[in-house]
Amino acid sequence: ETGVTQSPTHLIKTRGQQVTLRCSSQSGHNTVSWYQQALGQGPQFIFQYYREEENGRGNFPPRFSGLQFPNYSSELNVNALELDDSALYLCASSSDRDRGRGYTFGSGTRLTVV
Amino acid sequence: AQSVTQLGSHVSVSEGALVLLRCNYSSSVPPYLFWYVQYPNQGLQLLLKYTSAATLVKGINGFEAEFKKSETSFHLTKPSAHMSDAAEYFCAVSDQWAGNNRKLIWGLGTSLAVNP
Numbered sequence: 262e263t264g265v266t267q268s269p270t271h272l273i274k275t276r277g278q279q280v281t282l283r284c285s286s287q288s289g290h291n292t293v294s295w296y297q298q299a300l301g302q303g304p305q306f307i308f309q310y311y312r313e314e315e316n317g318r319g320n321f322p323p324r325f326s327g328l329q330f331p332n333y334s335s336e337l338n339v340n341a342l343e344l345d346d347s348a349l350y351l352c353a354s355s356s357d358r359d360r361g362r363g364y365t366f367g368s369g370t371r372l373t374v375v
Numbered sequence: 376a377q378s379v380t381q382l383g384s385h386v387s388v389s390e391g392a393l394v395l396l397r398c399n400y401s402s403s404v405p406p407y408l409f410w411y412v413q414y415p416n417q418g419l420q421l422l423l424k425y426t427s428a429a430t431l432v433k434g435i436n437g438f439e440a441e442f443k444k445s446e447t448s449f450h451l452t453k454p455s456a457h458m459s460d461a462a463e464y465f466c467a468v469s470d471q472w473a474g475n476n477r478k479l480i481w482g483l484g485t486s487l488a489v490n491p
Contacts, residue, residue, distance in 0.1 A: 267418075294478065303465055303481035304419070317478055351418055353479075363409050364479065368418040 265354050265367035273373045274342050282337040282370045284352030293335045294364065295327060296351040304351055310335055311357070339372075347374045377402045377468045381482035389490050394453040396485045398440075398466030401447065406468045408449040409479065410440055413463040422464075425449060436460070461489045 266285045274280050286293050292311045296304035306319035310329035324340040333354070339346055349371050353364035382397040400406055407426050411419040423434025430442040440451045449466060463486050467479040 265418075296479075303483045304479070305481075306478040309478060319478070353419075363407075363421050363424045365421070366411075366419040371416070 265352055265365050267350075267352050267367035267370050269370060270368065271371045271373075273375060276342055276344060276374055278342050279338065279340045280342060280372060282339075282350050282352075282372070284335045284337070284354075284367060286333045286335065286352075286354035287365045290354035290356045290365070291333055292355045292357060293329055293333065294353045294355075295335075295337045296353065297321070297346075298349040298351060298369070300348070307337070342374045344374050347372060377406065377480045379466050379468050379480055379482040381464075381466050381485050383485055384483065385486045385488070387488040387490060388456045390458055391455050394438075394451070394456045394460065394487065396451040396464050396466075396487065398449045398451065398482060399447055400449060400466070400468045402468055408440075408442060409467045409469070410434065410438070410449075410451050411465045411467065412436075413465065413484075415462075419465065422451070456487075456489045458489050458491065461487055463487075
């Protein structure tokens with residue numbers, strides 16, 4: 262089975278710009294979650310998508326938005342980038358048919374905002 | 376609300392020694408509990424999980440964890456540390472399945488160093 266792939270692996274953006282991060286879910290997984298992991302911290306839940314709809318959101322402002330596509334791949338969009346947005350962004354997929362099996366994580370996108 | 380506390384942000388052991396990484400959780404419902412490992416500049420890899428079946432859970436790379444409801448703990452152990460075990464370890468708790476709105480709540484992580 263395929264894993265979760267994220268692109269790009271590294272990205273440098275300027276404050277105020279917009280960025281799109283991409284995630285290809287593991288085959289058969291219909292749920293995707295995005296997490297932000299600042300340096301030296303645990304991951305923080307951004308939001309979750311199930312069947313192309315957002316069905317859970319953490320404490321992140323609206324400038325963090327997402328999409329999930331029919332093939333279950335997804336995007337994380339961040340507008341008006343701030344320096345504090347610099348972090349590792351992790352995508353995780355799971356299936357509602359595999360309850361309790363946990364999430365499969367991608368290797369992440371390292372975003373640096375300068 | 377669920378929460379996770381990992382005691383000790385840094386743990387150092389000698390190669391061949393016992394590894395013990397502590398995790399305590401708070402949950403208003405029976406939890407699902409997870410341990411993940413993160414190597415430098417990489418994503419998170421699932422080590423093991425507890426999902427209300429056997430309380431002693433065996434995972435990959437020789438790790439295991441025991442769910443103790445009375446102590447609200449889910450400590451991670453490995454009998455003999457290997458140099459390749461040096462990494463960041465995260466404990467996480469999630470709601471049991473309630474529709475599809477589930478998220479993981481994470482501890483702050485424990486950095487494991489293995490000395491030769």
